[in-house]
Amino acid sequence: MSDNRYTTLNLGPTHPATHGIFQNVLTLDGERIIDTEQTIGYIHRAFEKIAERRPYYQITTLTDRMNYCSSPINNIGWHMAVEKLLGVKTTKRIDYMRIILMELARITDHLICNSVIGVDSGALTGFIYVFQEREKVYEIYELLCGARLTTNVGRIGGFERDFSPEVITKIYEFLDHLPKVLRQFEKLLLRNRIFMDRTINVGPISAERAMNYGFTGPNLRAAGVDYDVRVTSPYSSYDDFDFAIPVGTQGDTYDRFCVRQEEVWQSLKLIRNALDNLPEGKYFADVPEFYLPPKEEVYNKMEALIWHFKIVMGEIGAPVGEIYHSVEAGNGELGFYLVSDGGRTPYRLHFRRPCFIYYQALPEMIRGGVLSDAILTMSSMNVIAGELDG
Amino acid sequence: MRRDKKNLDSKFLTGKLKTRFTEDIIAIDEHSDMLTAVVKKEAIHEVIRFLKENESLGFTFLTTLCGIHYPDQELQLGVIYHLHRFSDNSRIRIKTFLPLDNPSVPTVTDLFSAANWMERETYDFYGILFEGHPNLKRILNVEYLDYFPMRKEFPLEDPTRKDKDNRFFGR
Numbered sequence: 296m297s298d299n300r301y302t303t304l305n306l307g308p309t310h311p312a313t314h315g316i317f318q319n320v321l322t323l324d325g326e327r328i329i330d331t332e333q334t335i336g337y338i339h340r341a342f343e344k345i346a347e348r349r350p351y352y353q354i355t356t357l358t359d360r361m362n363y364c365s366s367p368i369n370n371i372g373w374h375m376a377v378e379k380l381l382g383v384k385t386t387k388r389i390d391y392m393r394i395i396l397m398e399l400a401r402i403t404d405h406l407i408c409n410s411v412i413g414v415d416s417g418a419l420t421g422f423i424y425v426f427q428e429r430e431k432v433y434e435i436y437e438l439l440c441g442a443r444l445t446t447n448v449g450r451i452g453g454f455e456r457d458f459s460p461e462v463i464t465k466i467y468e469f470l471d472h473l474p475k476v477l478r479q480f481e482k483l484l485l486r487n488r489i490f491m492d493r494t495i496n497v498g499p500i501s502a503e504r505a506m507n508y509g510f511t512g513p514n515l516r517a518a519g520v521d522y523d524v525r526v527t528s529p530y531s532s533y534d535d536f537d538f539a540i541p542v543g544t545q546g547d548t549y550d551r552f553c554v555r556q557e558e559v560w561q562s563l564k565l566i567r568n569a570l571d572n573l574p575e576g577k578y579f580a581d582v583p584e585f586y587l588p589p590k591e592e593v594y595n596k597m598e599a600l601i602w603h604f605k606i607v608m609g610e611i612g613a614p615v616g617e618i619y620h621s622v623e624a625g626n627g628e629l630g631f632y633l634v635s636d637g638g639r640t641p642y643r644l645h646f647r648r649p650c651f652i653y654y655q656a657l658p659e660m661i662r663g664g665v666l667s668d669a670i671l672t673m674s675s676m677n678v679i680a681g682e683l684d685g
Numbered sequence: 686m687r688r689d690k691k692n693l694d695s696k697f698l699t700g701k702l703k704t705r706f707t708e709d710i711i712a713i714d715e716h717s718d719m720l721t722a723v724v725k726k727e728a729i730h731e732v733i734r735f736l737k738e739n740e741s742l743g744f745t746f747l748t749t750l751c752g753i754h755y756p757d758q759e760l761q762l763g764v765i766y767h768l769h770r771f772s773d774n775s776r777i778r779i780k781t782f783l784p785l786d787n788p789s790v791p792t793v794t795d796l797f798s799a800a801n802w803m804e805r806e807t808y809d810f811y812g813i814l815f816e817g818h819p820n821l822k823r824i825l826n827v828e829y830l831d832y833f834p835m836r837k838e839f840p841l842e843d844p845t846r847k848d849k850d851n852r853f854f855g856r
Binding site for chain 2 (some may be wrong): 335336339341343344345347348379504506507508509520522527528610612616617618619621628630632634636637638639640643645647651652654655656684685
């Protein structure tokens with residue numbers, strides 16, 4: 296571009312409006328975007344390579360660091376992928392507990408994304424409101440597993456401990472309180488003239504192009520395709536529940552905002568349903584090869600001690616096979632393609648990271664628009680650098 | 686109910702593929718978690734185009750595309766495609782294998798825009814060359830990296846260590 300009509304602008308890699316480390320080199324004509332070149336990989340950590348040398352249970356911590364706004368979904372998705380390879384059947388209690396946790400994670404993920412759209416369009420207030428609610432979910436995680444952001448929650452075959460009465464009270468408190476805040480948040484933005492003018496018809500994508508680009512999750516549904524992994528291939532007993540899948544029509548920033556907002560309401564309904572009907576039973580499945588035995592048994596029984604040692608040292612091989620398992624993560628279809636040759640670690644593990652796949656559509660979505668719209672488009676796509684770079 | 690439909694579907698699919706590509710299909714496995722076909726690399730583009738554009742098939746969604754390395758095989762490098770049909774939720778896995786000295790395979794970016802970065806990622810980590818790709822360069826690693834790190838000859842650990850060989854990982 297030697298033509299000096301155009302300006303080159305570096306957006307990122309450490310720009311506050313990108314909310315993560317990735318770079319866009321924009322070619323601008325005045326304020327209009329002619330083209331952009333994306334550079335990613337600034338926080339690439341080679342998880343797929345590391346996973347080839349880690350026993351199965353240690354890979355959970357890698358999944359934490361992909362979409363760190365909703366790590367429980369990644370953790371549980373990975374556990375379910377391994378269970379699929381092993382052929383483990385989980386109890387209804389495990390399934391419902393997983394649903395509760397995954398939906399809590401989805402709520403936090405969507406709250407962050409939607410409030411950040413507000414921030415980028417100049418409305419900081421809503422962000423502060425919902426961040427207090429996110430804090431409450433993190434307190435629930437903390438009670439459940441001790442961690443807040445990178446949770447490493449659950450194990451292959453279930454959970455490390457049952458929901459305590461305190462956790463259940465906390466979740467009910469959250470369910471009672473969030474709707475109030477959410478309604479306030481929606482009053483601030485949903486029918487706000489300025490917000491609507493800033494977001495309607497900004498960064499639109501058609502359903503056909505979105506599918507061609509491999510969009511999944513709220514971004515695809517905003518374009519009008521009702522694809523949700525929870526419904527099409529129900530895992531973890533999602534088919535026991537009745538919930539709606541919101542879809543948009545235009546695939547623009549406003550539709551993405553609305554779809555996420557409605558999904559939060561649906562998730563609230565799902566959590567309440569699952570918690571009200573939480574079945575009795577064990578919170579772990581029968582997989583002695585992968586699920587650590589209780590500590591009292593480790594100290595008192597030879598067999599438990601042996602299993603404990605073998606699991607911790609990663610000395611247990613998985614059966615030969617290859618599977619693909621996917622879950623509906625905050626950003627869309629999070630897939631695990633796992634090839635096992637019978638070794639103690641995966642032979643090959645590929646993560647289908649939804650961000651990585653749909654972020655490449657950005658140039659097409661922002662071309663011809665103005666710079667301030669590009670920022671909004673980017674934040675409404677919810678690009679999480681950890682998931683982008685893997 | 687769902688299972689019956691899936692089984693019927695895989696038979697139908699196998700038939701479709703076998704009649705159209707008799708010569709090019711090396712193996713079909715119906716017992717994995719989804720129908721898995723191993724295809725010659727010359728036919729890979731045509732197979733995927735057929736799966737996408739044939740009216741009775743319509744696999745219009747590319748879920749993933751990734752590489753794999755088997756150092757003990759004659760054709761060491763592999764590319765694995767997962768395709769998805771939304772209308773009845775069926776999935777298919779297509780594999781193709783390439784020799785290490787000339788790992789080139791036709792691109793599918795003309796069929797799926799999503800393949801652009803997926804192919805760049807596969808090139809970046811396995812050195813697989815996608816012929817006809819509009820912008821085949823490294824994506825996640827630095828440009829001046831002079832090897833393809835996901836290949837099996839590059840150990841994760843310091844190569845001087847003696848306590849981390851394959852025996853300790855059950856292989």
